[in-house]
Amino acid sequence: MASGMAVALDALMARHPAASREAPPALKPLSLAVAAGEQVAVIGPSGAGKTTLLHALACALRPSGGALRLDDRDPWALPTRSLQSLRGELFLAPQVPPLPPRQRVITAVLAARLPRQSLLEALRSLILPTGIGAAHAALARFDLGEKLWERVDRISGGERQRVGLARALVSPGRLWLVDEPLSALDPARAAGAIATLTSAARERGITLVATLHQVEVALASFPRIVGLRNGELAFDLPAAEVSRERLARLYAQHEHELAAWTAEPDAASSAGAQPVPLCFR
Amino acid sequence: MANALHPAAVRDPAWLGRVFWTCAALALLFPALVACEFKPWVLFTPDNLRVTGRFITDFFPPKVDAEFLALVARETWRTVAIATAGIALALALAIPLTLLSTAALSVSALSGRMGMLPFALRQAIRVLLIVLRSVPELVWALVFVRVVGLGPTAGVLAIALTYAGMLGKVYGEILESGDAHATTALLRNGSSRLQAFLYGLLPQNAAELTSYTVYRWECAIRSSAVLGFVGAGGLGQQMDLSMKMFEGAEVATMLIVFMLLVWLADAVSSQLRRVLG
Amino acid sequence: MNPGTPAGRDPQAALPAGAQPSLVPPPRPAWSLRCAPCAIALGAAVLGVASFATLDLQWARFFSADAMGRMARFLGELLHPSTDPKFLWRLMVSSLETLAMSGVGTLLAAFLGLLLAVPASRAHAKARAPWREPARLLLNALRSIPELVWAALLLISAGLGPLAGTLALALHTTGVLGRLFAEAIENAPPGPAFALRAHGVGSARVFLYATLPQVLPQLLSYTLYRWENNIRAAAVLGVVGAGGLGQMLAFHMGLFQMRETSSVLIAMMLLVALVDLGSYLMRRVLGR
Numbered sequence: 115m116a117s118g119m120a121v122a123l124d125a126l127m128a129r130h131p132a133a134s135r136e137a138p139p140a141l142k143p144l145s146l147a148v149a150a151g152e153q154v155a156v157i158g159p160s161g162a163g164k165t166t167l168l169h170a171l172a173c174a175l176r177p178s179g180g181a182l183r184l185d186d187r188d189p190w191a192l193p194t195r196s197l198q199s200l201r202g203e204l205f206l207a208p209q210v211p212p213l214p215p216r217q218r219v220i221t222a223v224l225a226a227r228l229p230r231q232s233l234l235e236a237l238r239s240l241i242l243p244t245g246i247g248a249a250h251a252a253l254a255r256f257d258l259g260e261k262l263w264e265r266v267d268r269i270s271g272g273e274r275q276r277v278g279l280a281r282a283l284v285s286p287g288r289l290w291l292v293d294e295p296l297s298a299l300d301p302a303r304a305a306g307a308i309a310t311l312t313s314a315a316r317e318r319g320i321t322l323v324a325t326l327h328q329v330e331v332a333l334a335s336f337p338r339i340v341g342l343r344n345g346e347l348a349f350d351l352p353a354a355e356v357s358r359e360r361l362a363r364l365y366a367q368h369e370h371e372l373a374a375w376t377a378e379p380d381a382a383s384s385a386g387a388q389p390v391p392l393c394f395r
Numbered sequence: 396m397a398n399a400l401h402p403a404a405v406r407d408p409a410w411l412g413r414v415f416w417t418c419a420a421l422a423l424l425f426p427a428l429v430a431c432e433f434k435p436w437v438l439f440t441p442d443n444l445r446v447t448g449r450f451i452t453d454f455f456p457p458k459v460d461a462e463f464l465a466l467v468a469r470e471t472w473r474t475v476a477i478a479t480a481g482i483a484l485a486l487a488l489a490i491p492l493t494l495l496s497t498a499a500l501s502v503s504a505l506s507g508r509m510g511m512l513p514f515a516l517r518q519a520i521r522v523l524l525i526v527l528r529s530v531p532e533l534v535w536a537l538v539f540v541r542v543v544g545l546g547p548t549a550g551v552l553a554i555a556l557t558y559a560g561m562l563g564k565v566y567g568e569i570l571e572s573g574d575a576h577a578t579t580a581l582l583r584n585g586s587s588r589l590q591a592f593l594y595g596l597l598p599q600n601a602a603e604l605t606s607y608t609v610y611r612w613e614c615a616i617r618s619s620a621v622l623g624f625v626g627a628g629g630l631g632q633q634m635d636l637s638m639k640m641f642e643g644a645e646v647a648t649m650l651i652v653f654m655l656l657v658w659l660a661d662a663v664s665s666q667l668r669r670v671l672g
Numbered sequence: 673m674n675p676g677t678p679a680g681r682d683p684q685a686a687l688p689a690g691a692q693p694s695l696v697p698p699p700r701p702a703w704s705l706r707c708a709p710c711a712i713a714l715g716a717a718v719l720g721v722a723s724f725a726t727l728d729l730q731w732a733r734f735f736s737a738d739a740m741g742r743m744a745r746f747l748g749e750l751l752h753p754s755t756d757p758k759f760l761w762r763l764m765v766s767s768l769e770t771l772a773m774s775g776v777g778t779l780l781a782a783f784l785g786l787l788l789a790v791p792a793s794r795a796h797a798k799a800r801a802p803w804r805e806p807a808r809l810l811l812n813a814l815r816s817i818p819e820l821v822w823a824a825l826l827l828i829s830a831g832l833g834p835l836a837g838t839l840a841l842a843l844h845t846t847g848v849l850g851r852l853f854a855e856a857i858e859n860a861p862p863g864p865a866f867a868l869r870a871h872g873v874g875s876a877r878v879f880l881y882a883t884l885p886q887v888l889p890q891l892l893s894y895t896l897y898r899w900e901n902n903i904r905a906a907a908v909l910g911v912v913g914a915g916g917l918g919q920m921l922a923f924h925m926g927l928f929q930m931r932e933t934s935s936v937l938i939a940m941m942l943l944v945a946l947v948d949l950g951s952y953l954m955r956r957v958l959g960r
Contacts, residue, residue: 174870201872212867214885218409225881228873236877243407263408285871424779430772431834431915438829447829476723483720529941533820533908533918537925542742543734547727552734605709621820624912628727631821635912638824646825650817657816670708 118150118321119185119203119289121171127179128163128170140166142345143180150185151319153312155326155336155353159368163345164325165209168291171323172206173197184289202229205287209294211278215267219258219277222266223249226285245284252283255310271298276307283314290315292324296331304328308335329361329372453643457651466633467652474629474656477547477622478615481554486608488559493566496520499575499596500588521567528560536622550627554615562611569603570596606668613664620653630656749930753938760935763920767939770916773834774906774947777841778899784846785811786891789853795875795883796862808854815847819905823914834915841902841909852894856887892958896951903947907940917943 578595623631910918
């Protein structure tokens with residue numbers, strides 16, 4: 115089994131790719147270390163730089179300052195070929211599941227295996243899928259086994275999001291970077307999906323960094339919580355030590371994002387007991 | 396067991412269908428290839444290669460002496476003029492036909508269903524428009540070359556008839572697709588059809604109508620060059636002559652001029668359409 | 673108001689000194705070279721007049737009794753298409769040849785167009801795409817030469833017959849489809865491709881798994897539209913000797929055999945209608 119990747123940020127700065135040069139960076143100098151196999155949830159109000167952080171970690175965004183080290187290598191100092199193969203060991207699941215509408219679910223899931231496949235193998239898999247078993251197993255863990263042959267545009271938004279997560283399970287990635295994995299899921303599904311994701315990562319020793327909008331889910335499922343606000347580190351604590359006051363300070367002026375989840379503190383842990391106001395983004 | 400394979404999952408359900416359609420496509424493609432004598436290797440037989448080679452090497456350098464360039468310039472203008480005159484006649488034909496046939500200007504339709512006679516007239520005009528545009532302009536040109544002899548008259552007439560059909564159809568669609576409220580209000584208040592058109596329909600759709608006309612003018616320039624190949628005058632006729640004489644250098648010059656003309660017409664037309672919004 | 677006076681341009685100047693500005697705004701001049709539609713209309717009128725003036729149009733001959741009589745005879749004979757079984761058999765063979773030319777030409781063009789559209793498009797906003805401009809230039813050149821001119825050129829190397837016509841259709845259509853394909857590829861939603869690129873997947877595999885599945889329906893529908901266009905073109909390409917119905921048309925018309933010509937024209941229209949229907953049905957099936 116692949117072991118996880120260690121991540122270290124040293125005063126990392128990054129700018130949103132669309133932002134102008136004068137705009138303040140989405141990430142102010144940020145230092146953070148995540149050990150191999152660790153599971154971290156990143157929380158914070160919208161615009162805190164959560165997605166930018168994930169993109170920087172995924173080597174999809176070149177830092178404008180500071181250093182990023184993945185397994186003690188500086189990815190941006192590597193030659194292109196090595197950088198590409200390093201990227202194959204990372205798996206970024208964007209918030210909107212990146213699935214072509216008319217592709218079949220099986221193909222969309224198997225696309226996560228592409229970094230390890232040659233062009234010829236990839237072509238062959240388009241004609242007759244290779245790895246049906248693995249794709250089915252991954253989907254089954256998210257209760258989607260019977261959607262294997264369905265077309266992506268014929269399943270619901272929540273199912274699509276879980277297909278996007280099932281991709282992680284077949285990918286050769288050793289560092290999973292998951293952006294808002296629960297935004298389209300109802301609370302019951304959300305709890306199940308996050309449990310599947312964390313347990314799969316734990317089984318394989320994979321490092322997992324997830325940004326989450328649902329604070330209660332983050333506190334319940336992740337041992338370590340990183341709070342981001344305005345591109346700066348607000349706190350970096352074990353879940354048990356994240357107090358209500360800290361959360362209130364983190365979400366100051368963005369209370370509505372927190373309110374939906376803290377109004378009923380038990381809602382997420384006692385999964386699906388009753389309908390809870392949802393926080394869609 | 397969570398990882399147990401679902402019985403339906405072992406085999407790709409789309410596989411049989413893919414195999415079937417691939418075989419069907421190949422079974423159709425083969426006779427089609429035979430029918431169009433698709434043997435591209437004949438292009439590369441020594442005889443053909445020699446002829447092609449000589450013709451192509453003749454392309455360089457293109458012929459650029461003053462006398463020939465003057466001829467090309469004159470023929471290029473004739474190509475543009477044939478297209479413009481053709482479109483002008485097409486407009487003269489299409490506008491009245493559209494006004495007669497558009498249901499947006501129907502008075503009887505105001506009070507429910509259109510009357511029998513107006514309905515029959517409108518359908519008859521529509522059939523006429525369909526006939527006009529479904530005969531390719533090249534065929535019209537062949538007919539008119541037989542009637543009036545070689546020269547631009549045949550080209551102008553061919554473009555006029557075909558494009559009258561196209562313009563009439565699309566004008567009708569544009570007029571009937573928009574919001575009819577202003578026009579019906581005018582008609583209800585007792586204005587004549589022409590008044591309702593000028594004050595209701597036309598201002599509403601003028602930009603779209605003009606930009607379609609400009610686009611068709613651009614197409615007509617391409618057509619008019621092609622019509623030359625059946626003897627309807629312009630650049631095409633000269634090109635046909637030079638090709639028959641295997642004058643590669645002349646063909647090269649005219650091809651370049653023709654491409655420039657098409658690009659110019661394309662640029663003018665898209666600029667005009669942008670200005671017209 | 674006279675549009676030529678300065679009052680038309682400058683409303684203030686028209687007011688007597690000390691007068692209250694009227695609440696009714698002065699009308700805009702109805703005519704001025706500065707208004708774009710007026711200038712365009714003037715230009716179009718000049719171009720139109722110049723065209724009619726410089727062309728040696730022979731209206732006298734067109735409207736002469738002789739020509740009119742000939743037209744009438746043509747039309748009369750056109751109403752009685754030939755139904756000689758032997759001729760109809762040849763007609764059917766030619767129709768199938770035309771259909772095959774249009775189909776094979778379009779298929780070839782779709783393939784070549786896709787092959788050229790990939791270098792002619794930018795895979796993502798920051799891609800360098802060094803081949804974009806040269807590939808687009810080639811596509812534009814292919815597109816700007818009409819099928820018939822291609823056919824006339826190809827006759828020299830391919831000889832008389834449907835092969836020249838098929839290749840001519842393929843070359844022109846490659847230019848048209850290649851450009852449309854390139855636009856479609858550049859306009860595809862970037863999300864799926866981004867996710868795969870971030871995963872270290874090479875550009876060919878990204879294209880196959882993310883971009884192509886998104887644009888494929890559009891590419892197919894463009895191809896089918898072009899096929900409808902190409903059946904019309906294929907029907908007349910034969911006029912220069914490139915096979916199919918056009919060759920029969922030119923032959924019989926050259927001999928003033930209007931009854932046979934009429935049958936050929938009817939076959940053309942049926943063929944066009946058939947292909948339109950086929951393309952419509954295929955698009956409906958693919959649209960699901």
